[in-house]
Amino acid sequence: MWSASFVINFGVRHRSVLSLFLFAVYLDNLGKLSSPLHGCYVILHADDILLVSPSITRLERLLHCCEHEIASLDMCINFRKSGCLRVGPRCDIMCSTIVSSTSHELLWKSELRYLGVYLTRSKYMRCSLDEAKRGFYRAANSIFGKIGRTASEEVTRHSILLNLNVFQYYFTA
Numbered sequence: 001m002w003s004a005s006f007v008i009n010f011g012v013r014h015r016s017v018l019s020l021f022l023f024a025v026y027l028d029n030l031g032k033l034s035s036p037l038h039g040c041y042v043i044l045h046a047d048d049i050l051l052v053s054p055s056i057t058r059l060e061r062l063l064h065c066c067e068h069e070i071a072s073l074d075m076c077i078n079f080r081k082s083g084c085l086r087v088g089p090r091c092d093i094m095c096s097t098i099v100s101s102t103s104h105e106l107l108w109k110s111e112l113r114y115l116g117v118y119l120t121r122s123k124y125m126r127c128s129l130d131e132a133k134r135g136f137y138r139a140a141n142s143i144f145g146k147i148g149r150t151a152s153e154e155v156t157r158h159s160i161l162l163n164l165n166v167f168q169y170y171f172t173a
Contacts, residue, residue, distance in 0.1 A: 023047050026073060033065050042066065050114055056095055059084070064101045079104040085112045091121050 014101040024044065033042050040062045044051040049065045051066065053059035059082075071076060077100070084098055084106050098106040110121045111128060 009058065019047070027070075028070050030066060033062065033069065045115060048115055056098065060098045063106075067101050076102075077104075078104065083109040083112050084109050085119055087119075087122060087125055089123055091123055105157055151152055 027044055027049075030049070032044050032046050033040075039054045040058050041050075041052040042062070049066070051059060051062050051110065053062055067077060079100065082085050086093075086095060086108065095108055097108075100106065102150070118131055120128045121124050140160055145155075147156060147159065
């Protein structure tokens, strides 16, 4: 049964605690698309979606299924932020272009960012930590810039070790 219509004049703020929960509830059916296409997976985390498939044909089919489900929720995929990455023994072989059901072409990339980690094209699943290292050095230099030569050696060492522990936790969790 349908209720009376009503207008919603506001939404949930991006990166709020509630937005992650509502995203998970709203897109719950999207995570269930993996079962009809054997060997394919839809991984939902926060507001990111990762499609994993053993072949390009199945990936394109999975993309079309996701597009259909997302369109039924009156949402759309941002193809400017989307891309494809090939991992496996044939990672260097040129792939056919994947075209969405709305005629958007997905570009093949050598590196993709997912949840803050850069996945790289290679024979085995591999991550690039270059951006993370850059961020670590930027944070360490920022600490040195603030405390300069006025802080004791112990405070400086503690600050760097704390920064290093956060770095290690982020990439081993």
